[in-house]
Amino acid sequence: MKANFLEIHSAADYIGPGAVEVPLYQTEITDIVRRRGAFGQRIRQVPATGHPSRFFEETAIPSPGTSGFVDPRNIAAPLVTPTRVERSVPLKAIVAQLQYNLFDMELGVQQKQFAYLQAKDLLDTVDGVLRSHDVALWNGSDTSLTAPTTAQYYGAAAQIAAGGNSVTIGTNASITDGLKSTVAQMVASSSFEVRPTAIYANPVLLDLLDRELKAEFNVVLSTKEVTAGLTVKTLSTQAGELPLIPDWTLGYTGTPGSGSAVLPAYIVTEDMIEYHWLGDPNARIFQLGLPGSLASQYVVAKFGGVVVKGASYAHYQVLVDR
DSSP states (O other), rough: OOOOOOOOTOOOOOEEETTTEEEOSSSSOOOOOOOOOOOHHHSEEOOSSSEEEEEEEEEEEOGGGGGOOOOOOOOOOOOOEEEEEEEEEOOOEEEEEEOHHHHHHHHHHHTTTTTTTTHHHHHHHHHHHHHHHHHHHHHHBOHHHHHHHOSOOHHHHHHHHHHHEEEEEEETSOOHHHHHHHHHHHOSSOOOOOOOEEEEEOOHHHHHHHHHHHHOOOOOOOOOEEEETTTEEEEEETEEEEEEEOOOTTOOOOOOOSSOEEEEEEEEEEEEEEEEEEESSSOOEOOOOOOOTEEEEEEEEEEEEEEEEETTTEEEEEEEEO
8 A cells, every 4th residue: 555645845835944834814704795685674573373374454444335325314224344355374494504524623623723613604504594585585486375386485576566566667767757656656545555665676776766866856865774784765755755775685687778677676565564483583593413423413494484465555566677
């Protein structure tokens, strides 16, 4: 059996008189990887009632309408009844497993480099689960709340689109006017007391809106803090100053300016969008028993589902052609 030996030159950066330089690294790992989105932190978090999580939605109050006006000397009251509909949202699971090899962990301790790495990797795994959660809140591939078709959420974007409230702003039409008129139409509803609270869109679309206001009206939008550390611009509407929240999870098609790009925006009533959680609203960490390989195993899990209440009247999809 022939042994192979490597020279120190293969590991050393420099060997010379009175000097042997070996590779060393900064103990901090450069990390600006994108993690959470704002949407998941602003919608309501409620405990699930079961699987699926059920609730009732009232779509109309008891009203006699025109038939309620009768001769006061010959009263014949019409029969009325409230209109309530049973709804449900199926719960979904997001999980990830992290495994620490005992040998590698002890080697890291003995080298005294990247001492914080075990904790960082565990926190990053939690953030990874929450990132998947945030992306799926808008874009989950399921297509039904009553008969699930995939293991993912039924995304809020698809629920709003399925509600039927959608408008398209043409290539040469004003984005500002389109958003403002849509909000006015929502507020003017005679059936529901709608008060939208935010407009979500990809940062590219909000930049186009910013440029439009500057070019046509020389207007600078006011700002508002929507979550800790996140300040966004606002748009004056009939529902008040609505925050324009840039959301990187909302994609678009085509190249803006080509005439064939479609950039969606969502005017939402955030109190009407709920995440029904099971066990805990946060992602939880479970440590598994030590296997024969002596590897430490951790599983990060999150259970729940998102539902857009009032999808057909409290929210709106706006498709901007550019």
